[in-house]
Amino acid sequence: MNWRKVRIFVFTLLALCLIPATRYYQIDEPLLKLLRGSNHIDPLSLHLSGEFVENNLGTEQDADGSVTVRMIAQQYLFVPHCILVPAGVPVHLKITSADAVHSLTLNGTNYAVKTLPGTVSLAELQFPRTGDYKTVCREFCGAGHYAMRSEFKVVPRDQFPALRAGERGACVLQ
Amino acid sequence: MLTVMVAAGSLILVASDAAPDRIPSFVTWSAENIAAASSGDAFRGSLLAKRCDHCHGAEGFSPVASTPNLAGMNMLSIWKQLEDFRSHKRRSRPMEPIAESLTPRDVADVVSYYAELPVFPDPQDNRVFPGMQPEAGRAAVAARLVTFGDGERGIPPCQSCHGPVAYRVGVPSLMAQNGDYVLNQLEMFASRSRFNDINLPMRTIAALLSEDERRALAEYYGAGLGLQPAGSSGSK
Numbered sequence: 001m002n003w004r005k006v007r008i009f010v011f012t013l014l015a016l017c018l019i020p021a022t023r024y025y026q027i028d029e030p031l032l033k034l035l036r037g038s039n040h041i042d043p044l045s046l047h048l049s050g051e052f053v054e055n056n057l058g059t060e061q062d063a064d065g066s067v068t069v070r071m072i073a074q075q076y077l078f079v080p081h082c083i084l085v086p087a088g089v090p091v092h093l094k095i096t097s098a099d100a101v102h103s104l105t106l107n108g109t110n111y112a113v114k115t116l117p118g119t120v121s122l123a124e125l126q127f128p129r130t131g132d133y134k135t136v137c138r139e140f141c142g143a144g145h146y147a148m149r150s151e152f153k154v155v156p157r158d159q160f161p162a163l164r165a166g167e168r169g170a171c172v173l174q
Numbered sequence: 175m176l177t178v179m180v181a182a183g184s185l186i187l188v189a190s191d192a193a194p195d196r197i198p199s200f201v202t203w204s205a206e207n208i209a210a211a212s213s214g215d216a217f218r219g220s221l222l223a224k225r226c227d228h229c230h231g232a233e234g235f236s237p238v239a240s241t242p243n244l245a246g247m248n249m250l251s252i253w254k255q256l257e258d259f260r261s262h263k264r265r266s267r268p269m270e271p272i273a274e275s276l277t278p279r280d281v282a283d284v285v286s287y288y289a290e291l292p293v294f295p296d297p298q299d300n301r302v303f304p305g306m307q308p309e310a311g312r313a314a315v316a317a318r319l320v321t322f323g324d325g326e327r328g329i330p331p332c333q334s335c336h337g338p339v340a341y342r343v344g345v346p347s348l349m350a351q352n353g354d355y356v357l358n359q360l361e362m363f364a365s366r367s368r369f370n371d372i373n374l375p376m377r378t379i380a381a382l383l384s385e386d387e388r389r390a391l392a393e394y395y396g397a398g399l400g401l402q403p404a405g406s407s408g409s410k
């Protein structure tokens with residue numbers, strides 16, 4: 001056995017481990033899901049079918065009083081650009097990316113949701129206070145990244161419009 | 175029995191309530207589509223383009239400011255527009271029947287021809303481009319939006335998608351576009367009477383711009399100011 005060669009091999013292996021070790025924060029839920037192959041969605045045809053077609057984006061009223069918000073992150077916008085949700089109820093956020101990796105970060109909260117093309121990220125949010133929460137993209141995604149911002153408008157529960165099936169809430173009802 | 179009937183009734187209600195999918199365009203940027211759109215024969219395209227000369231100009235520069243210039247356009251972007259006219263996802267009285275009369279191969283050929291045409295000036299051509307220079311203050315408003323966008327309002331810089339800084343696939347170049355045409359399109363996106371942008375980028379951005387900003391941007395591009403890299407013209 002040539003111990004010198006073994007030592008070099010083991011050392012190289014350890015050195016290679018350092019690379020993912022410094023980037024562990026990028027290996028989060030959506031990426032793991034992607035690796036597992038579940039939750040797959042074609043980022044190029046979001047507009048053709050499935051839950052991210054444009055008239056299904058925005059806020060949906062669920063039967064139990066909570067709401068579901070569907071959004072698309074793309075270079076260099078979040079759509080819909082202004083999301084309307086009621087305060088004090090659970091908000092199930094479903095967001096996917098049409099292109100690069102983005103991160104929807106809600107200023108004034110601890111919420112940050114990473115989005116990856118090909119997977120749907122799920123996040124459970126709740127806003128105790130009403131107000132306008134600015135969102136920013138916290139994952140560098142290209143030339144227009146720093147202008148990639150949008151807004152969550154949190155209104156009192158009784159001011160949130162009663163949505164019928166098929167209707168989606170946004171700052172302007174669409 | 176009664177419960178079964180009630181259940182059936184409510185199922186129908188749910189089904190009829192669910193809105194049909196609203197599809198902005200049947201185009202996807204799959205590898206096959208990109209290959210098909212990029213495989214045209216520019217020479218054959220030049221023959222087909224005789225039918226377009228009348229409106230889009232013999233050199234791809236239109237004599238009417240509300241008709242778009244096609245010279246030097248990104249192949250994929252005008253390919254998509256012709257596909258959308260063909261499927262009536264983009265509405266236009268002249269263009270829908272013209273696009274319908276083209277075969278998929280014709281479309282690929284004609285777009286590869288227009289994409290190759292140069293955007294150099296030609297004084298002998300009857301083009302309207304470039305239009306009048308805008309007043310300095312208005313040009314500065316537009317240059318700022320083109321170069322930096324407006325982070326506060328979440329408006330990304332035009333040049334990050336439309337070039338020349340970066341091109342997103344399928345985004346038309348605006349560098350040599352007519353001002354009136356640019357303004358019309360911005361108005362139509364804002365009012366959603368043009369709705370063929372995939373995942374809503376332009377409907378969103380155009381609606382965030384003020385009427386004044388849309389005009390300033392149209393004057394800026396229409397005057398050919400987009401031909402220079404905008405980083406430099408912003409401060410002038």
Ligand SMILES: [Cu+2]
Pocket residue numbers: 074075076101102103137138139140141145148
């Ligand atoms: Cu981003």
